[in-house]
Amino acid sequence: MVEPVEDKEEENFFCGPPEKSHAKLVFVSTSGGSLWNLQAIQSMCRIEQEQIRSHISFGALCQRSAANECCPSWSLGNYLAVLSNRSSCLDTTQADADRTLALLRFCAPYYHRGVLVPACVGSGQGKPPYCAQVPTKCTRSSAVYQLLHYLLDRDFLSPQTADYQVPSLKFGLLFLPIIKTASMLDIYLDGLVDPIKVSDNYTSISGMDLGLKPRLLKYYLAEDTMYPLMALVTIFFGMSLYLRSLFITFMALLGVLGSLMVAFFLYHVAFRMTYFPFVNLAALLLLSGVCVNHTLIFFDLWRLSRSQVPSGGLAHRVGRTMHHFGYLLLVSGLTTGAAYYGSYLSRLPTVRCFALFTGTAVLVHTGLTLVWLPACAVIQERYLARGCVPRAPGQRGVSDPWRLLLALHRKIRGLRRIIAILSRLLFQRLLPCGVIKFRYIWICWFAALAAGGAYIGGVSPRLQLPILLPLGGQVFRSSHPFERFDAEYRQQFLFEDLLPNEGGNLPVVLVWGVLPVDTSDPLDPRTNSSVVSDPDFSASSPEAQEWLLTLCHGARNQSFFGPQPEGWPTLCFVEALQQWMESPSCSRLGADICCGQSDFPWAPQLYLHCLKMMALEQSPDGTRDLGLRFDAHGNLAALVLQFQTNFQYSLEYGPVHHFYTEISRWLTTEMGKAPPGLGKGWFTSTLELYSLQHSLSTEPAVVLGLALALAFATLLLGTWNVPLSLFSVAAVAGTVLLTVGLLVLLEWQLNTAESLFLAASVGLSVDLTINYCISYHLCPHPDRLSRVAFSLRQTSRATAMATAALFASGVLMLPSTVLLYRKLGIIIMMVKFVGCGFASFFFQSLCCFFGPEKNCGQILWPCAHLPWDAGTEEPDEEKGRPGGPGSCSEHYELQPLARRRSPSFDTSTATSKLSHRPSILSEDLQLHDGSCCHRHAQAPASPRDLLLDHQAVFSQCPALQTSSPYKQAGSNPQTWIRQDPQGQKAEPLQALPEAPIHLPKSKVEEFPDGLCSSGSTLDGLSVSDDTCASDPSAHVPDSVGTSPEGQNNTGHPVLERGQLNGKRDTLWLALKETIYDPTLPNSHHSSLSWKGRGGPGDISPVVLPNSQPDLPDVWLRRPSTYTSGYSS
Known part of the structure; x- marks a missing residue:
């Protein structure tokens, strides 16, 4: 039998005992079995030799012996060789392993009783009295104590497992003769970073403590920058797909970068801030999300203005678009900025710096967007927009590559057409219908989700507080070897226990x-x-x-x-x-x-x-x-x-x-x-960790509460409507609560970064709710169901696209090694997805039940008029003025309808209770003052003209129109009748240029159908709470299309219903009395906005019954009802 060597020989082999300052590696069995077998012991020696000792930098970093050679590692194989008198661990045998195991089994009880200590090791004099209890073979060499204390896990040969016939060694520790330092970065990157290199058929390295965390964090922060950049590219790529314009996408990106540069200037110069934490760079992704939302909403409204007034100039279109978008942008930007500024209440410097920088960037971007987006839209429209001219069918000489490109273009155009149809079906029909019909379910479901998230996040199991200071906390993903050593393996070894005299x-x-x-x-x-x-x-x-x-x-x-x-x-x-x-x-x-x-x-x-x-x-x-x-x-x-x-x-x-x-x-x-x-x-x-824990346990709730309060105050100042502000904040609060609950289920610890991201969740989710809130507020319908449907049809598509782009960007950040990037991606994914659900379903369902109708909940100012309570009375001076509104009849003009078919022509119908024939709603009937009310170009605009111009901007409830009873084809040019106020002879004027009636389908489909439809198209939704489509019995045959496929063989277009056929160039209707009496019991209306209107100053619609039994009536609205929906 080979006796254990003396301690003197052991000290000559090793360079002293292992210390905590040495680099450490944790080995586990690849098969999940015990490490105490010869193959596993020799495998650990081979991996160390191949991946560490063979590195070129090892010789310069290793601790050297008296012979100026690198000291051997404190590994299980080397201790086995020392106890068996072998030259190296590769020379050991299975018998050596069995003898050493028997020795350890014999000495382990003395170690666990606390009598086998370093003072008892060796043959020297002056040992403590209790050392006499320890057998000599346990104290002859310090190897037994060092194996049990440093290298073997605490469960191996513990008092609970000492009687096991075959004890299992789960974890084995190896001490390298290198002091933990940042100089080991090259060894780690070359030999230890690849999981394949640090494993074989028997063992693998699953945990490391090399002292490289701060240095490696800086390395990976730069190395993993590709993931945030990929996320940024994804956001703007989604924007370019939606807008089909690289120029607009590029200009939006420049706007984001410019806003960040201005915010950085204000951060350092105006606020005199000297500390710029790395996490402030997350503002780039957060601000990009805000930019995408605003840009998509703006260009949806821009296309809507083009579809409503195709002959209007760019200045007119910019005014119409900004009248709605400017209001939405200011409310959204100020609310989002205030939500970010609310995090400044925290006592953590990093959170406060982030709040200040991000809130400033949002406000700067809001101001920049007010002038940046309209200018970009004008440049795009004037200089870059080009129509696609198709090649004639009989043209020859087309090369094969060109044919392939044309075929590919046709395929893409067909796919785009299919996507447009599906999008129209989802966002214009299914979503409004689903929200309104199942509003009871949505409210209960999302309220339960928010309550569950609040319980999980605040009661049990709640967010866990950190157990390490930020410098020693988790900075990489949980599967990283550095994090596994700190979280799993450190407490598995007895030498890591805190001694009483160590605090x-x-x-x-x-x-x-x-x-x-x-x-x-x-x-x-x-x-x-x-x-x-x-x-x-x-x-x-x-x-x-x-x-x-x-x-x-x-x-x-x-x-x-x-x-x-x-x-x-x-x-x-x-x-x-x-x-x-x-x-x-x-x-x-x-x-x-x-x-x-x-x-x-x-x-x-x-x-x-x-x-x-x-x-x-x-x-x-x-x-x-x-x-x-x-x-x-x-x-x-x-x-x-x-x-x-x-x-x-x-x-x-x-x-x-x-x-x-x-x-x-x-x-x-x-x-x-x-x-x-x-x-x-x-x-x-010793309260450093406690101070951090105390701040994190009390501040997030206060910070979130302040952010929600600031968001409510800003919304209230923007809308002056209490219920809408409360519902919006309730949706944002539900988003935050559910997000916290999901983060608890993901086992997040509430550290500095997590606290920062939670504080940012309010600002991340509030803009989606504001989209619907402002759209609901600006809808001219006074009834809540029509307003809900209107807001969903107008902004749901842009909101969903912005959410999808942000969600995809968050997914792309998940593979990052740096935990900060991964958690930023998770919080973006979660908040945007949950926030979109709460905004689209919970907020809208609340509005279906308790949404304000007319001026309910509105804080009214003196002389303020809402669109549904504006009277028809004119000022006294206008009534008495010659040629004024009081001295001439109101005139309405039916313009040609063959330019393009309104989507509402086919999708929204209502049944006329007067003649029981279908009436068709559309925005193509344009409202004008009568001929006696026209003003010369040189004359200043009258107050009434200015009022009508203001009311006509972005109105979603235009006059109602129907098809003309004259069905003969004709192609005479349209003329406008201009009459002098004094009754002089009228002179015909050439009509303004109109779009050709044979536009290709691609041009027609360029406009979002949901936005081109008028607010009146939703009147069918107002008839009953249980329906979201008009009466099937009131079906109207579809109009003949105006695309090239819809033309006859002669090449002449087939005229749609409602087109003036040349027998009358312009139809003037002098409305001197009310033909339709809304007070009759049988004259119900398809919109709740027309109920209860009668008597003096009646502003109810005028209905002209059609003489043909198979044709619809003509429904006309008074000018006073033709407003834009603004409550200011």
């Missing part, structure tokens, strides 16, 4: 003479605070001496007072001074007035002199701290007294919080009895 008990440090004032920059954690002295401090008076002695005796009687280690600072220095003055050691420095003084309390001068003498005698070299602090003049400047408690140090928040409250309560009571010079004392302890 196992929490100390209490009492301080007088220094005020607890932080003079550092609260927004820059890199700055240090300076000491602020207490000018009232005095500890030499007789009252102060008596109180300090009483404090000492009172602390000893407390239940938290623990045993005091010898040589530590003491709280009872006054008692120690008494004992020293009466002891013989007082005279070691010579005869002094302090020796033999028993009169207590002493005079102040004698007291200070004796304190100095005791300090010199007991600690001449300054190694013992008595807690006395003297200034340069020899005066007592401060007291720093310390004592140990019996509270055990814990990484959990609860025990440390109990310790803090217990000591605070006791010290507050004692300070109330202190003399004037000692009344400003305070205490501290």
